Amino acid sequence: MKAKKILRNWRVIILLVFVLLSIVSLNPRPMREGVAIRSVQLDSAAADSGMESPLGTTRPIDREYIIKVNNQPVTSVDEFYDAMGPLEVNKSVLIETNLRTYRPIVKEDFEIIELNETEIINITEEIYVNETINDTVVLVPKNVTTQKEVPKIEKIPLGPQGIGIKLYDLPKTNLKKGLDLEGGTRVLLKPEENITSEQFDLLLEVLEQRLDVYKLTDMVIRGVSDLEQNRFVLIEIAGASESEVRNLLGSQGKFEAQIANESVFFGDQIDYICRDPTCAGLDPQRRCSNNGQTWSCPYRFEITVDEEAAQNHKRITAGLEVVQMDGGNDVLSEKIDFLLDDVLVRSLFIDSDLKDSEQRTTSITGFGEGHSEQAAAYNALNDMKQLQTILSTGILPVKLEVSSINTISPILGVEFLNNAILVGVFALLTVGIVIYLRYRRFAISIPIMVTMLCELTILLGAASLINWNISLAAIAGIILVVGTGVDHQIVITDETMSGKSASVYNWKDKIKNAFAIIMGAYFTNVVALIPLIYAGAGLVQGFALTTILGYSIGVFITRPAFAAVVEILLKE
Structure with missing residues (x-):
């Protein structure tokens, strides 16, 4: 009762x-067996086979995990490497996960030495040109081979390379374990000088963009402060050693802009990136539009580059063709590619007005889409902010000193x-x-x-x-x-x-x-x-x-x- x-x-x-x-x-799910994938290294054998790092927003239970290696069941990280056996160059490894099966082919590792010589290599790329088909002008892909002078290198073989994945014990619940329990490295960085809140937010964005290129899943970057209001940057990377984290933070975050595989400018050649509403924001010359299904809002912001970068832009774009897009806009036949640490992070069309142009100050344009005009405008401003951060990645707004670095096995x-x-x-x-x-x-x-x-x-x-x-x-x-x-x-x-x-x-x-x-x-x-x-x-x-x-x-x-x-x- x-x-x-x-x-x-x-x-x-x-x-x-x-x-x-x-x-x-x-x-x-206490009965699950296998090993979970923490991250996949870029340009590794695993990445080439189609394996990807899990998204940071993916819950632990929903992450991809490995069930078998070479037809042998695995329940721990040690069993995974035992089942894989000694690696041989150009031999494949059969990896079965809960989602699909992969066959990464083991690569050979090399030490690359750059010689004091140059050589001419052929580069084949796909461009789009205007052609008339049935009285209609359309964009048609065309392969073009160009020659480029590059430094000559010598490769010294070092044996088989690892397949490029980091693993950890399969989680049994959606609880995320902290660094103390998971193992990894925690770094506390302190700006060497006093900075404003805006500069500190920019610093966090630049660091996050720089490290995001490496597709590290279990990574936390956040700003913290002590009782004396001293600001710090706290970085936690699960499963990483101290040397790996130092190498990541020590990288210069090389930013490069390329057109037709030729360098236009580097990060240190950008003199100014506008973040002020007077020269950055939604494009006042072009209004938001609706195609019947989604809204699209354009944005623009100005950047200023040095004289050498402007001359490079003039030289490279002079030989490009002008093509017409579906919407009627005239653009150049090649896009401008933005690379961060040699990884392509963004490609943008080049307006035809910039052909053979040597302007030091120019506008970067793009757009955002959404189900409503407000959502499209919000996405456009977010995309603009991310692109500004990418352009800023080569140079941190302030120097940092390592206050502490701790590694837990x-x-x-x-x-x-x-x-x-x-x-x-x-x-x-x-x-x-x-x-x-x-x-x-x-x-x-x-x-x-x-x-x-x-x-x-x-x-x-x-x-x-x-x-x-x-x-x-x-x-x-x-x-x-x-x-x-x-x-x-x-x-x-x-x-x-x-x-x-x-x-x-x-x-x-x-x-x-x-x-x-x-x-x-x-x-x-x-x-x-x-x-x-x-x-x-x-x-x-x-x-x-x-x-x-x-x-x-x-x-x-x-x-x-x-x-x-x-x-x-x-x-x-």
């Missing part, structure tokens, strides 16, 4: 709904996680025993333990939903939340059980008194934790935010449900 009352209580129903949603968000991370789980289980058992010894009634001790587990489930479910990384600091916060939750439930139980012999036996007043104590403690704790969000350059942010989230879940979801259960069970 009391069980039906409990299950029909609206506070308990809310608790159960949140528990169910949390389980759905966690999506636990994956093996150590596993030990941390196992120890944390062991401590958590021990704490739960200890609390359960103490509660039973205190009240000597299962009707009280069991609801406290069940509520504690429900609170833990909801907290982990919320963390997985917002892609919050569970670190050691966050686990410390979870333990604190569970302990505080038990304390609050004891307060509710004692307030409810006290006064049974009193002449006035008002359950609502007892619950109200208990919640007055709980809410006072809640607000006090939250106010005390807020400074920790900004302390230690953000390194204890996980503890503070996890604890605040856990307190809030407890006070507004689990405590009211527990109070209702206690009232039903103890009310005579």
Whole structure:
């Protein structure tokens, strides 16, 4: 009878709904076997076979994972390399994932030495030219071979190259483990001089764009500050060693603009990139348009390059043809390609007015699309901002110094996680025993333990939903939340059980008194934790935010449900 009352209580129903949603968000799959793909190296054998790095927004359970290698099942990273065996140049490796099968062909690794000589090579490329077909002028692709003088190189073979993938143990839930538990490298960078908020935001954008070229999935770049308001850049890359991270950060972020495979200018030849509304934004000369299905909004911003870059542009575009696009716009037969660290990141058409032009200041144009005019304008401005960042990538707006760099091995991370789980289980058992010894009634001790587990489930479910990384600091916060939750439930139980012999036996007043104590403690704790969000350059942010989230879940979801259960069970 009391069980039906409990299950029909609206506070308990809310608790159960949140528990169910949390389980759905966690999506636990304990029986899965395989190894997950963390990242795929550019221009590697794996990349050539079609394998791609998972998107950063892909949830852990939904990421591609390897099931078999050379027809042998694999359940760990060590088993993967054992099954792959010794690599041989030009031999393929059969890799079967949950999505498809790949056959990467092992490449030979070389040491490349540039000689003090040059050679002429032939470059074949596809261009578009105007041709008249059935009295209609259309764009037709045409292969053109040009010659280019390049430095002569010598290749020294070093043996077979790795296939170019990084792996990690297959996740069993959607919880994302932090660097402390996953293994990897954390770097804290500090600007060498004081900069404005706008410059700091630009610095973060440039660093993110620079590192994004390498398709690193589990990478976090964010700005943090300490209690003295000193700004830092925190970079966390899971599964990376200190030397790999230093090499990534030490790269100059080479930006290059090419037309027809010839260099027009490099990043250090850009003198100015306009970000001011007077010369950057939606193009006032061309209005947003609608083709019946989607809206399109054009944007433009000005850049200024040095004299040499302007002369290169004039020389290269002088020999290009003018072609007409479907919309009637006249453009040159070759696009301008933007490369970052030799990786193509953007290609744009060149307006016919810029043919044989030696202007140092010119406009970069593009457009954004959307289902409405407002969405198209928003996407256009976002695309413009990204393109401005790409052009700025070669040079950081301020010099950075490494304040600290820490590397945690994956093996150590596993030990941390196992120890944390062991401590958590021990704490739960200890609390359960103490509660039973205190009240000597299962009707009280069991609801406290069940509520504690429900609170833990909801907290982990919320963390997985917002892609919050569970670190050691966050686990410390979870333990604190569970302990505080038990304390609050004891307060509710004692307030409810006290006064049974009193002449006035008002359950609502007892619950109200208990919640007055709980809410006072809640607000006090939250106010005390807020400074920790900004302390230690953000390194204890996980503890503070996890604890605040856990307190809030407890006070507004689990405590009211527990109070209702206690009232039903103890009310005579």
